Amino acid sequence: MINRVLSDAYPDGGLWRLEAYVGSGGYEAARKALGEMKPEAVIDEVKRASLRGRGGAGFPAGIKWSFVPRTTDKPVYVCVNADEGEPGTAKDRAILTHNPHAVLEGLLITAFAVGAHDAYIYIRGEYESLARRLEDAIREAREKGFLGTRAFGLDFRLDVAVHRGAGAYICGEETALLESIEGRRGEPRLKPPFPALVGLFQAPTVINNVETMASVPLIIRHGADWFVQQGLPRDGGTRVFTVSGAVVRPGLYELPLGTSLRELIFEHAGGLRPGRTLKAVIPGGLSAPLLRADEVDITLDFDSLSRCGSMLGSGAVIVLDDAASMLTVLNVIARFYAHESCGQCTPCRLGTAWIWKAASRLSAGQGGTHDLDQIVRVAGAIKGRTLCPMGDAAALPVIALVTKFRPELEAALHG
């Protein structure tokens, strides 16, 4: 019986084969939802389960679904966000590789809940072989009658297509994802209107991350109360954390929301290499402001991380030890956002480039401490001013890094 998003399937537990997945109770939740429940009841259950989006934004999935109009003369779409571009994150890759049917089952339940009959899985272009595995899984499910014109023999159609991205981090932002599917540049849209009302092809659309989607069958199978108990009251379930950087056992760890960060790093991921000390931790992907070594006594859940000025984001924990140069880290962050900026809005297009150029100049030994002030100032000019959340993602980590590691950065300038 599957009761985890990834752990039951990974390392290669063979659950990516439909027979094995069904044999472990897979697709029973979808059958139950479509056959025995009303869509509104499914939405309520997911709301009660406090399933928050696992792509980065953390928006409650059930509430998002409830924004889709119950009656509309337009088709409703569901998109799965498999763009996984947030640096540090490798969980969706594993879920798609080892448990793709969980994603498809979640998709069935979601589509039923919101009245969608067509779904697109937007998978980043780099995941070429995974796209094929996904397509195989879809084919299996269709041949078995779980997808297609009459899912489970019921009067419900769901057709799923895989749409490959082509190398743009910004396409992980939900409206840029829609633009990309529609055959345009991945430039985020103005919100409002929100995708639940005006989304793919201007029709109501729900977009959920792979891990979020794969969590849905667990809620229907085991119930909302069970799901909440796996995590926290306002943050149900487990998260698949990606740990990388200066740890002994980098990898994927599926743990309850509310697990302590220390436990994740030092127990599961084996702590630091011999002779090294902890310098900083990025708790939720590159877009999450980093924490100093003395700030890591926190639990891993949305609210706890918000309170300390960071975010749970994609659950990607990057550990930095004393060997890490914060000037290098600054450059990596600055270069990343400048490279990935779509270029639409002034503060991000020009601000990220400015920060990158300044950071590069500092790395080349051609700058001073006032340049650090400048970088923080420009980041402040991006923060809160952009068309999409990538502005804050570019700005907040830079501000946190320069503020918290000012002495080290200043020393590096004169070195």
Place this chain on the structure above:
Amino acid sequence: MVEIQIDGRALCVPEGTTILEAAKRAGIEIPHFCFHSAFPPEGSCRMCLVEIEGQPKLELACSTAVRAGLKVLTASPPVAAARRDVLEMLLAEHPLDCPICDKAGECRLQDYYELHGRFSGSFKEAREKRAKLVRIGARLLLDRERCILCTRCIRFLAAYTGTAELGVFERGVRAEVGVFEDRRVDNPYSGNLVDLCPVGAITDGDFRFRTRTWFLDRKPSLCPKCGRGCSVFVDVVCGYPLPPGERRLFRIRPRENPDVNGSWICDIGRYAYRSDLTENRRTQAVLVRDGEEILVTATEALGRVIAAVKAADRAGRRERLAVVLNASLTNEELAAAKEIFIGGLGVGRLAFADPPADRADGRLLTAERVANARGAAGIGFAARDLDLKAWAGSTDALLVFGSHLLDHGRQEELGDALARIPFKALFAAHRNPLDKLMDVIVPVPLVAEKEGNLTNVDGRVQSFKPVWPAAGDSLAESAVFGRLREELG
């Protein structure tokens, strides 16, 4: 209706009004680059961010609709800081071209820096290298260093002309506007891109380096090239920095008119009409003897015309008098013409010579290529086909108002017909191959140099005044008809 407050002032505006529009009604200009009233909000320049009381995050004025009880601050410190930051970032990657940029004096970046900037630049990095002289159209030049990527040009070509010649290539700070391969912007509304561009990125090759915008006097007028009657500005320089007594017309641009042409004019009005006004003009009256032109005063020329008309009349030959009018005359002129020629003289032969109708373009350009077809119809002139050949044997005096005889016959045939008419007077603004067959030529002004009313294709009566006095001895047709009325009683 929704009640809101902007900068402490209470306002009542219709539901769905954006903060930008509501502020405009209150006389408050919220700065913006990418927004244009002709298109849905784009939201990318971020210049129009305003503060909503009670909200920590600034909101876009261009795309946020008002809601009851909204309290907007357009000049608070956070708003001022946001504007300064946008300007600083734009100017960081912007060349210091003002001294040589044609847009100087009507550039939003300049204007907003004056109003909302006034900081010292602190960008020390290397600017992106970009092309400065990209030819994107027969007259259009793109300077990528100056471009602020507001995408107005791209949206105009996608949404208004549907020709989609321009796009945004690359990503991030490398993003740039361009064409596909060697395509060019080639549509009848291409000139609007120059006005649309808020900075000097897209410029007009015709206007390049010719003058500075602050020397220009912009005079309102109407375009007479078709039945739309678009509102225009005619930009002229009279005096400094030209030599004393000189004047020059530089450009014609759209004048915003929500009821007629919105924010646009077509390239015919912009360029062809400008050529009409500046090239091949007649400004002196002449008598024509054996194909040679002899300069005379307009008074003398008109005297001869009146004499010929009286002669035809006295001899009881009203029917031997023929008049060719044109449908770009004003309502007043047409009314006077009707009164004099039909009412007074009972002229039997009266027709119109106009440029032929052509295809309407589905936007502003009408099929009719005259300024006042409605006026002519309204005053009671039925369309009368001109058949000069038929008139030739039995006409003593012919008065032609306008330059479009050649649109109604082959030059040879018209020439033969004219040769058989004893007296011919031409009232025209331009030189013409048939001129040497005339007896008297009186120069007339064009619409931009007159006043009166024209009725457009929708029946809208539009008033206009002269941009400047007609040149030389040009005599407005209204003055000609006035004299005729006086002399003929």
Place this chain on the structure above:
Amino acid sequence: MSLSLSAIALAKVDAARRRYPRPQAALLPVLQIIQAELGHIPVEAEAWAAATLGLPPVRVREVVTFYSLLRRRKPGRHIVQVCRNLSCTLNGAENLLSRLEEKWGVRPGETSADGRFSLLTVECLGNCPEAPCVQVDESDYGTVTAEALDEILGGLD
């Protein structure tokens, strides 16, 4: 505009178009099909895609130049992507790039002199626990050392 695509590729293009209610939505898949076949997207292909989907050509160029994985220039026989993002940089990505420059004579954005491979640096391949990560064509390699890299590249035709 002439473009010779195989029958299989053309069939894939048709299949792609059927997956969407609007023609433009098939653009990215069509470009990927073309690139898989030709190795890159030449101008004729942009024009062909535009005509096939009823789009102004400029809309195709906008997309081709936006996405990092779409190439307008012919690459080497293989594509080598080295991640330079944080986890990989912390775990020696720069060493790999130095090796590529010093031993193989290739810098990011360039193709090896013998045409064997083109080198791209990328921002996160989504395999961070196995940093430093390299992707060669479709294959993912983790915890890559300079020696391992030499072996991988040496094994390419």
